[in-house]
Amino acid sequence: xxxxxxxxxxxxxxxxxxxxxxxxxxxxxxxxxxxxxxxxxxxxxxxxxxxxxxxxxxxxxxxxxxxxxxxxxxxxxxxxxxxxxxxxxxxxxxxxxxxxxxxxxxxxxxxxxxxxxxxxxxxxxxxxxxxxxxxxxxxxxxxxxxxxxxxxxxxxxxxxxxxxxxxxxxxxxxxxxxxxxxxxxxxxxxxxxxxxxxxxxxxxxxxxxxxxxxxxxxxxxxxxxxxxxxxxxxxxxxxxxxxxxxxxxxxxxxxxxxxxxxxxxxxxxxxxxxxxxxxxxxxxxxxxxxxxxxxxxxxxxxxxxxxxxxxxxxxxxxxxxxxxxxxxxxxxxxxxxxxxxxxxxxxxxxxxxxxxxxxxxxxxxxxxxxxxxxxxxxxxxxxxxxxxxxxxxxxxxxxxxxxxxxxxxxxxxxxxxxxxxxxxxxxxxxxxxxxxxxxxxxxxxxxxxxxxxxxxxxxxxxxxxxxxxxxxxxxxxxxxxxxxxxxxxxxxxx
Numbered sequence: 289x290x291x292x293x294x295x296x297x298x299x300x301x302x303x304x305x306x307x308x309x310x311x312x313x314x315x316x317x318x319x320x321x322x323x324x325x326x327x328x329x330x331x332x333x334x335x336x337x338x339x340x341x342x343x344x345x346x347x348x349x350x351x352x353x354x355x356x357x358x359x360x361x362x363x364x365x366x367x368x369x370x371x372x373x374x375x376x377x378x379x380x381x382x383x384x385x386x387x388x389x390x391x392x393x394x395x396x397x398x399x400x401x402x403x404x405x406x407x408x409x410x411x412x413x414x415x416x417x418x419x420x421x422x423x424x425x426x427x428x429x430x431x432x433x434x435x436x437x438x439x440x441x442x443x444x445x446x447x448x449x450x451x452x453x454x455x456x457x458x459x460x461x462x463x464x465x466x467x468x469x470x471x472x473x474x475x476x477x478x479x480x481x482x483x484x485x486x487x488x489x490x491x492x493x494x495x496x497x498x499x500x501x502x503x504x505x506x507x508x509x510x511x512x513x514x515x516x517x518x519x520x521x522x523x524x525x526x527x528x529x530x531x532x533x534x535x536x537x538x539x540x541x542x543x544x545x546x547x548x549x550x551x552x553x554x555x556x557x558x559x560x561x562x563x564x565x566x567x568x569x570x571x572x573x574x575x576x577x578x579x580x581x582x583x584x585x586x587x588x589x590x591x592x593x594x595x596x597x598x599x600x601x602x603x604x605x606x607x608x609x610x611x612x613x614x615x616x617x618x619x620x621x622x623x624x625x626x627x628x629x630x631x632x633x634x635x636x637x638x639x640x641x642x643x644x645x646x647x648x649x650x651x652x653x654x655x656x657x658x659x660x661x662x663x664x665x666x667x668x669x670x671x672x673x674x675x676x677x678x679x680x681x682x683x684x685x686x687x688x689x690x691x692x693x694x695x696x697x698x699x700x701x702x703x704x705x706x707x708x709x710x711x712x713x714x715x716x717x718x719x720x721x722x723x724x725x726x727x728x729x730x731x732x733x734x735x736x737x738x739x740x741x742x743x744x745x746x747x748x749x750x751x752x753x754x755x756x757x758x759x760x761x762x763x764x765x766x767x768x769x770x771x772x773x774x775x776x777x778x779x780x781x782x
Contacts, residue, residue: 321346323482324388330361332381336535337416337526341399341408342388369460371445372490374504375570375609375643377437379464385412386468387482390475404525409472414457414465414559415519415526421456422555423527423539426547431455432555433462433562438573442613451571462563466510467503473513500607504642511564516556524552566693567685569636569644575613578620581630584652585662590701593664594691595657596726597634597709598718603672605640605682612639615670616647629655635665636690640682644690650699657712665694666709673719687729706731 321329328345339345348357368380389409392399399408406415425432435452436459439445450458457465471485491501502509527548530536540548599619606612620632633655634647647668648654656666667686669678677683694700706729709717718726726732 321349322388322391324384324391326360327380327384328388333385333412335416336533337530338385338412340402340529340533341406341411342385342392343400369448369464371439371442371448372463372501372503373609374491374501374641375442375574375613376463376503376506376568377439377448377460378467378503379461382413382417382461382465382468383471384468386465386472387475387485388412388472390472393472393476394479402525402529404528406525406529407522409469409476410514410519410522411526411529413468413472414462415522416530417457417461417465418519418555418559419523419527419530419552420536420539422551422558423543424456426551433457433558434459436569436571438571442574442576442609451573457559462559463506466506466563469514470506470509500642507564507568511560516560519560520552520556523555524549527552561693561696565689566697567644567689568642569646570609570613572646572649575616575645577616577632578624580652581624584630584648587651587653587662589651589699591664591699591704592701593660593705593707594694594700594731595660595664595666595707595709595712596686596718596722597656597666597668598673598722599637599668599670600672600717600719602670605669605671605678607640609641609643612637612641612643612645612670615639616645623655631655633666634668636667638667638669638678638682638686640670640679642681642685644685650694657709660712664704665700669718669722673722674716675719675721677721677725683725691729691731704731705733707733 324332325346326349327333328342329348331345333339333342333345369377370380372378386409389412393409421432424430431453432455434455434457435450437448437450440447440449448460467489471489474480474489475485489502491503527540527543531540531543531548543551599615602615602618606615616632616637619634619637623629623632632647635649635654635656637645637647639645647666650665653662654666655661656668657664667690669682669686671678691700691704691706695702695704706726708723708726709715710723
């Protein structure tokens with residue numbers, strides 16, 4: 289780990305490409321090497337499969353001093369990761385080797401041929417790593433994918449710590465591999481300056497709220513480009529190549545063709561489910577969460593329900609990692625300091641930056657829907673959606689990714705019920721527009737069961753006792769907008 293992509297890639301690219309006067313990164317410092325080739329010289333492509341595709345690494349420029357060697361190795365070795373502006377962490381090794389394959393393709397460089405044929409772009413980014421990860425884990429409980437991790441300070445990131453036992457493909461490597469495939473594909477279409485390629489994808493230098501950087505769409509774009517069948521075929525082909533390479537021949541000596549095909553199938557399915565079908569979730573430590581107060585209560589999974597909310601305040605959707613993280617900290621402070629709850633109430637919060645933000649998460653009882661906190665997940669969209677809707681991508685993040693993911697991973701019943709917060713308490717949440725939208729979603733349930741019947745019975749009793757004029761006054765009052773305190777007051781305490 290080194291720091292933000294601003295600190296690393298801007299230094300390497302801007303100074304390398306645009307500022308020849310900068311003495312360390314000047315093109316005259318290594319006139320015959322591109323930046324991806326320099327990364328390969330410093331160890332970014334050290335695995336047998338990657339070296340079989342791109343060849344032995346070029347020699348390190350002789351002009352390197354010891355200090356320069358240490359600095360550049362720290363920046364560009366295979367395990368180096370950086371923080372992107374969208375809040376994701378990206379491994380530089382597979383990113384830069386993917387770009388190098390794209391650059392060589394557009395220049396007509398002759399790649400070596402293999403039997404069976406393999407796609408060099410996938411080989412240097414993801415398929416060798418996937419194949420060896422699942423091959424090594426067969427018959428054991430070892431991790432094959434993940435985990436995510438957190439930086440010590442997102443404003444001045446220096447150290448990155450994984451949140452669990454490491455696999456050969458932690459989230460940062462998966463992100464770097466998907467980015468390497470996408471940017472390598474782009475680089476192969478037509479020559480493009482590396483600085484423009486990376487700036488355009490990661491949105492470097494764009495601190496406004498206007499639009500999302502392309503990198504926040506990596507899972508969707510990778511899924512469109514690479515279906516599970518393509519990924520499985522490439523992993524299986526890569527395993528057959530690794531079978532004949534001296535460094536990996538022993539690893540596959542007792543693996544028959546049918547078992548290799550099964551390994552490739554599982555690797556492709558698991559990777560696709562985790563990194564394409566399931567939505568990206570920003571962990572608590574990345575948005576700067578305070579600790580939970582007290583001892584959280586565990587949910588009993590799978591749950592039966594999902595309750596959709598809008599935050600009301602903040603009333604404006606957040607479109608960047610920085611603004612969404614600020615919104616999360618603000619809501620947590622309100623819930624803990626003003627309401628006196630143990631933590632932020634929602635299970636998950638939905639930003640308009642392409643990411644979900646972890647609140648109580650998958651496993652802990654929330655404080656989102658009074659009387660139902662242990663029965664379902666509370667998912668809150670950042671913004672006030674009384675008269676407007678979240679953008680289509682943000683709607684799809686929950687409808688098409690979070691809900692199917694929760695079912696496929698065993699956290700939510702396949703016949704779950706979906707409701708708006710207003711169906712469970714005295715509130716307009718999640719706003720008229722968003723409520724009308726979720727009425728069209730799979731799993732939406734109109735009635736609230738026994739609770740709704742009981743409320744209707746009580747209303748009937750009140751009308752009999754107080755008369756119809758009282759009901760008219762109640763209807764007028766119910767049309768008035770509630771304050772934020774009244775909105776939150778229908779929640780259970782944390």
